[in-house]
Amino acid sequence: SYPCPSVRVSNELGAGNPEGARLVVGVALSIVVCSAVLVSTTLLALRHFIGIAFSNEEEVVDYVTRMVPVLSISVITDSFQGVLSGVSRGCGWQHLGAYVNLGAFYLVGIPVALFFGFTMQLRGMGFWIGMIAGGATQVT
Template sequence: MNGSTRISNELGAEKPQAARLALHVVLVMALTEGVVLWLVLVLIRNVWGYAYSNEAEVVTYVATMMPILATSDLIDSLQSVLSGAVRGCGWQKIRACINLRSYYLVGIPVSILLAFVAHVGGKGLWKGIICALLVQVVCFSIIMFRTNWELQVR
């Protein structure tokens, strides 16, 4: 059972404290998984490239990209949990607006600026995605931690 289902079930059962607890549990689980995966990816970054090529240039590029990709995965795990919690509360419209605005107003422009204007290349594209994910995490966090859970059950 995922977090959004658990939260919506608890709210439907009129258990606001259990819904809040479910949110906290899935956030801790996502953060733990994200940090462990981040550490693994960063620690193996210098050998991971050999899975794709024996060319030194490819291996070096993969090694430079791995911390960025690992960071993206960590932030995405938090975003997924928080987004699911917003969905579990029945706020799909708010969720859709935040998703669209974070990518179209932040992620894509930052990606374009970094990759093509600042000539950062592939790293710039991923950093733009990370910016969009950060906007989502901040927005969803504000919503979830300001939620009146007792009011939600009504």
């Protein structure tokens, strides 16, 4: 099996090969883009049927159908976040990753979630939007 990007990046940097590390990051991001787009597209295509797997109640099925586009965006941001956090670990920037994580979710994600969840009364969707905002901030 192929090791995670953090191991590959750290091995390449330890060997004094920054171009190899850059290649690893490019390949990992390319794989993430392809897989995240595939999963998101599949979710969007099946959004009217996914809720049926969880419940027969029309209200639940409709809510799942409305939530799937938000879930699709979340798949993309979470995929990038996973690879980029691995890259930061591979570079030895664990402390920077921890600060970015804290800042992204506590300073951006939670306030956005509270705003959309309570103020805009989007409830669960608003909280998920806050998670996406935190993840997108972290990726950026």
